[in-house]
Amino acid sequence: MPAPLTLVALLHGPDRPGLVARVAGWIFARGGNILHADQHRDMEREVFFQRVEWAPAHRAAARERRDFEAFAATLGMTARVASSTHRPKGALFVSRADHCFHDLLLRWRAGEFAGDFGCVISNHRDLAAAARHYGLPFHHVPVTPRTKAAAEARQLRILRAAGAEFAVLARYMQVLSPGFLKKFGRPVINIHHSFLPAFAGARPYHQAHERGVKLIGATAHYATAALDDGPIIQQDVARVTHRHSVEDLVRKGRDLEKLVLAQAVRWHLDNRVLVYGRKTVVFD
Amino acid sequence: MPAPLTLVALLHGPDRPGLVARVAGWIFARGGNILHADQHRDMEREVFFQRVEWAPAHRAAARERRDFEAFAATLGMTARVASSTHRPKGALFVSRADHCFHDLLLRWRAGEFAGDFGCVISNHRDLAAAARHYGLPFHHVPVTPRTKAAAEARQLRILRAAGAEFAVLARYMQVLSPGFLKKFGRPVINIHHSFLPAFAGARPYHQAHERGVKLIGATAHYATAALDDGPIIQQDVARVTHRHSVEDLVRKGRDLEKLVLAQAVRWHLDNRVLVYGRKTVVFD
Amino acid sequence: MPAPLTLVALLHGPDRPGLVARVAGWIFARGGNILHADQHRDMEREVFFQRVEWAPAHRAAARERRDFEAFAATLGMTARVASSTHRPKGALFVSRADHCFHDLLLRWRAGEFAGDFGCVISNHRDLAAAARHYGLPFHHVPVTPRTKAAAEARQLRILRAAGAEFAVLARYMQVLSPGFLKKFGRPVINIHHSFLPAFAGARPYHQAHERGVKLIGATAHYATAALDDGPIIQQDVARVTHRHSVEDLVRKGRDLEKLVLAQAVRWHLDNRVLVYGRKTVVFD
Amino acid sequence: MPAPLTLVALLHGPDRPGLVARVAGWIFARGGNILHADQHRDMEREVFFQRVEWAPAHRAAARERRDFEAFAATLGMTARVASSTHRPKGALFVSRADHCFHDLLLRWRAGEFAGDFGCVISNHRDLAAAARHYGLPFHHVPVTPRTKAAAEARQLRILRAAGAEFAVLARYMQVLSPGFLKKFGRPVINIHHSFLPAFAGARPYHQAHERGVKLIGATAHYATAALDDGPIIQQDVARVTHRHSVEDLVRKGRDLEKLVLAQAVRWHLDNRVLVYGRKTVVFD
DSSP, X not given: OOOOOOEEXXXXXXXXXXXXXXXXXXXXXXXXXXXXXXXXXXXXXXXXXXXXXXXXXSSOHHHHHHHHHHHHHHTTOEEEEEETTOOOEXXXXXXXXXXXXXXXXXXXXXXXXXXXXXXXXXSSSTTHHHHHHTTOOEEEOOOOTTTHHHHHHHHHHHHHHHTOSEEEESSOOSOOOHHHHHHHOXXXXXXXXXXXXXXXXXXHHHHHHHHTOSEEEEEEEEOOSSTTOSOEEEEEEEEOOTTOOHHHHHHHHHHHHHHHHHHHHHHHHTTOEEEETTEEEEOO | OOOOOOXXXXXXXXXXXXXXXXXXXXXHHTTOEEEEEEEEEETTTTEEEEEEEEEOSSSOHHHHHHHHHHHHHHTTOEEEEEETTOOOEEEEEXXXXXXXXXXXXXXXXXXXXXXXXXXXXXXXXXXXXXXXXXXXXXXXXXXXXXXXXXXXXHHHHHHHHHTOSEEEESSOOSOOOHHHHHHHOSOEEEEESSSTTTTOSSOHHHHHHHHTOSEEEEEEEEOOSSTTOSOEEEEEEEEOOTTOOHHHHHHHHHHHHHHHHHHHHHHHHTTOEEEETTEEEEOO | OOOOOOEEEEEEEEOOTTHHHHHHXXXXXXXXXXXXXXXXXXXXXXXXXXXXXXXXXXXXXHHHHHHHHHHHHHTTOEEEEEETTOOOEEEEEEOSOOHHHHHHHHHHHTTOOSSEEEEEEESSSTTHHHHHHTTOOEEEOOOOTTTHHHHHXXXXXXXXXXXXXXXXXXXXXXXXXHHHHHHHOSOEEEEESSSTTTTOSSOHHHHHHHHTOSEEEEEEEEOOSSTTOSOEEEEEEEEOOTXXXXXXXXXXXXXXXXXXXXXXXXXXXXXXXXXXXXXXXXOO | OOOOOOEEEXXXXXXXXTHHHHHHHHHHHTTOEEEEEEEEEETTTTEEEEEEEEEOSSSOHHHHHHHXXXXXXXXXXXXXXXXXXXXXXXXXXXXXXXXXXXXXXXHHHTTOOSSEEEEEEESSSTTHHHHHHTTOOEEEOOOOTTTHHHHHHHHHHHHHHHTOSEEEESSOOSOOOHHHHHHHOSOEEEEESSSTTTTOSSOHHXXXXXXXXXXXXXXXXXXXXXXXXXXXXXXXXXXXXXXXXHHHHHHHHHHHHHHHHHHXXXXXXXXXXXXXXXXXXXXX
16 A cells, blocks of 8 residues: 655744645645644744645645745745655765664665665765665765865765765765755755764764763764754763773774654754754754 | 733544644634643553643733533543633642741742642641741641541541632641541642652651662652552652761752652643653653 | 773662771772772661772782672672773664664664663564664564563573673563573663653553553563562653644653653763662662 | 661772772771672773762771771772761752752651751742741841852851751852852852753753754753863753643752752762763762
């Protein structure tokens, strides 16, 4: 039995009375049935946010999407509508560490994500065979300070050829330039191995050990031009003690990174994350 | 500045298309503005649940409440509407342990609850002075197996005289009879000092210590005729090790009990808890 | 650089004054250096427990082990001494579910365990190719009520041929008979997909969903003749709400099961778990 | 039945072979019985740490303390020995917020701490009556930038008159000068309302809300001349979402602050915290 067609709209704009009723009324008037609707108001800035999921009366998803976006515009709202029949394809950037790589691809294979991975890009060859074992093309794109611009140009060509609609940096360990992010123009999810904003930058587990914190963390966020400062999607922490060496922190951190990044990717692909300034609204 | 008047409806009934739109449309047509709306579908049983909070166009809260309840009935839904101008009054049942007692009353005084405590009822005199220190009348109602029926009758008179709309058993340690619960006819929130359904019954920390569990818990639930089996509102756990004696479990448990019971009372008074069979839907 | 030789003793017996000093003195007198020592007293039963790890003066680990065990006996203590130069080999029992299977074998490959897996045994063929991909022999041993005795006899032959010193049931979903456990005579670690003792038995996530609990759990324990009642090694929980279907509970549960089972296996192989009646002392 | 006399030593110094055996041997040779012993090695810096608790053969605690400290010095170790017969007295610094104030004093009254509070010092009068209700003298010491030096001088006189051996800043909201800390010369425990080092400085909940973090935290640490940078004793976090306003963060933060500060005070008074550079070793 195929899953029934549903549409998910993420919309936001200036708050005003009646938005919930108007959106629900528009869907109802066209024979659609709302399955989930969740909204949020930022009381300080008077912004309205909504995620609404509905089963349309017919299967002409493309037209209903366009119509809804046009309707939202009449309310002064920005809307993005996704269809359950479309599974976005993404690219996985990795380096040498393989824990997030295996974790994401095993979850993908287990059907946990409403999207697919289409290729693996890495600055090292270590995971080439493993990528192919998962049935994914592997692109080795070495990066050095001198060749970075050319490498990013090549990465962009790979992303376009693969039709990538999102990218995940699974401990990629390289900073993507603002220019690259702009040219790609699609969401890029990164995992930072600390509880941001604590211990931004390099070697966060060493910093945490040095400072003697009692919890370590991991943060999944959208990559932006501002390094380690993009909108946070998910964070989690684990307890550590003086008994834990830096190596123990790294090991415990791997489990955090896997869980936090997988949750962020799942929410992103379920169209649950709405970016708003430096922050996210996660309709979970 | 007084908080603006808002109404909160909790409704549920058989699912059918258009419920979200109809409810939103009814409110909008009368000039109201929906501030929050959250709904849930039980896909197996095809039941629809909704919590909707709105600012009505005028301040005739009582009429709007009645009208909404009548409207919900036309949709085949059961609705309960609460007004932000009404702060329900409750009774606090205690025994000798004072941790939940102080915790709830300090939070009440700090303004954490959308309701008030009106009296304290206890089978012991230990907390009489403390209750009065918080400005609350204290009723000493001793309970023995022989006098239980008379004691419950007296408790009911106290509840009625106080106009109690809910009761909280803050480690009261006595079982209220099904007859009492039925006659009171209002929600009674209990805290059980274990992660139910594990270790139901007496002395749960001793049971947990005996079994060698690695986590202990606490459970806040509505009291029903089925002991320790009422609808669960909130649960939490804390980690324990072989180093912890039963006394340590009791101490750690006190912190859990305070947090879990306070959260349950807060949600209940915010009209966020909808009871549904043996379960709750908590719109948090 | 090879890790230096260390010995770990787990000992327990009737408490009496001077045990810490005697053990430390014995090691010191033979030129050893204590790296870690952790002890516990069960005050009620007057039992002493200790884990002590030391670097002996020489590399004759086998003799020092025997000598220490004899010495402990003179104190009325039972001791088990493990050497860091010996990596125990274990068997992995699986069925169809592959999440714990991949998780354990990836961690093994990443060097997280002080032991090795030597073979995979399953009542289904699903994971045969994956097991071989990890370089492990795969034994398909179908089990039906009628053939269970013969199947267990075959499993025992496989375990013996592989020199298995422990076994891990990674969602094996079959009950091992008391006779099998006795004949194997080595630790068997099982993962139960609930917070025991809540929801013992079959389909715990369905039970949890039915009961409306707000947390789900997983429990790693040693398998004993008493089903789901063996000594608990590790437990953890995750928060769930009314929004989560049984399928969501299963998915969230998979993450719990992976983490809890991996932690239990790591502690077991680090010689941190001492079984004591129905309980464990975990020197973490 | 009075609790039996026990001594607790916290010692640390350069690591060398045989320290565990020597310490245990010293105690045993004098007829003492070790109840708990826990040690730690900082492998990088080659420092040895130990907490050892023992029941001496006789009740001349003072002499045994002095003797042990002298013995430790012969091993090149610094030792601090506390006797279970001595309950340290502390001062509680508060401002207007009363949640940590009530929480600590209720726990004190419930017997959770191995020490006592002797007085309350505040820059505001708000908690004067409440302090006296707990039977504690209340000292109102207003602090302004101009009068800060005089105020601190007066606080020091109060601390000395009260015989304060430690101080707790329960949301005191004033920075104690390095000179004050030096003159007092005793441990001062502070609660910072964030997960340090994130959001150090003023208004951390506002900072956290602005940044859109998904967890908020609290940190108990020893106050040092370096503001918000003293050795961390305990930290914890709670999950927040976009739905939480700054006020919600403040409310949720209060619960964190209470739990984290109480745990830090309990560990400190149980002689479980050894300060070491910028870090702590907590023998829990």
